[in-house]
Amino acid sequence: MPETLVFYAFSGLAIGASALVIGQRNPMYSVMMLIASFGALAGLYVQLDAPFVAVAQIIIYAGAIMVLFLFVVMLLNAPKEDGAEWDRSHPLRQPAVVRFGGLLALLLVVQLGWALLSARGLGGPVGAIGDAETVASVRVLGRVLFTEYVFAFEATSILILVAMVGAVVLARREGEGS
Amino acid sequence: MIPLNHYLIVSAMLFAIGTTGVLLRRNLITILLSIEIMLNAVNLTFIAFGRQLGSVDGQIIVFFVMTVAAAEAAVGLAIVIGLFRHRESLNPDAFAALKW
Numbered sequence: 001m002p003e004t005l006v007f008y009a010f011s012g013l014a015i016g017a018s019a020l021v022i023g024q025r026n027p028m029y030s031v032m033m034l035i036a037s038f039g040a041l042a043g044l045y046v047q048l049d050a051p052f053v054a055v056a057q058i059i060i061y062a063g064a065i066m067v068l069f070l071f072v073v074m075l076l077n078a079p080k081e082d083g084a085e086w087d088r089s090h091p092l093r094q095p096a097v098v099r100f101g102g103l104l105a106l107l108l109v110v111q112l113g114w115a116l117l118s119a120r121g122l123g124g125p126v127g128a129i130g131d132a133e134t135v136a137s138v139r140v141l142g143r144v145l146f147t148e149y150v151f152a153f154e155a156t157s158i159l160i161l162v163a164m165v166g167a168v169v170l171a172r173r174e175g176e177g178s
Numbered sequence: 179m180i181p182l183n184h185y186l187i188v189s190a191m192l193f194a195i196g197t198t199g200v201l202l203r204r205n206l207i208t209i210l211l212s213i214e215i216m217l218n219a220v221n222l223t224f225i226a227f228g229r230q231l232g233s234v235d236g237q238i239i240v241f242f243v244m245t246v247a248a249a250e251a252a253v254g255l256a257i258v259i260g261l262f263r264h265r266e267s268l269n270p271d272a273f274a275a276l277k278w
Contacts, residue, residue: 007180011188022199027207048229053237065251072255125179130232156245163249170256
């Protein structure tokens, strides 16, 4: 089953890389690992008949957003987290808190398992309904985006404009310009 | 064919990893990266459900999520730069004071 193999390879890569993002202290390596994770997720999107989203994922996330992160990490010359003094002093490290958190995590896993087992239709194969051509078609995607979701699309453009102005204002040095 | 279950479990694991990162890491940049992991986990759920139902709506929502993530990253990183200028630190515990 090459399909199953590809799925497990990509999801394993995504989860492993994401775990490495939060598992180390150097932010530079974290950003690199997150790019790997996004690449693996793009593979999963291709498998789910969403090639356009996969390409957008690579271009926007791995390309634009991660470059922004890398730029800031280098600009700030970001120091490594010093874990030693935090490990002992942080309130989350008290044994009672750890035990309570563990209990909550266990409860969450049990609930998720119960929900997955009791909900109908979740065990069926993905892609049984609808044909792959319609879902994967950029033409259909564009038509729905610019008819049904046109208001959300325009609102998004305003959001981008506001974010751009906000970023410029926030990152400016005080007393500079104007 | 992969069952929908599998995608949901992968997504849940990614989201849990992201939440863990936000709660445990003491570096503003890593916290923002963890938020991106969580957004991507949700994207995977949207696309899996959209494919399961045979509609493109899931993919469209993912585009909007990506746009919001880009805006969030831009503003968040600008705030991080501003904070770093004030305190020379990226540890969120250094920014406990409301005013300085």
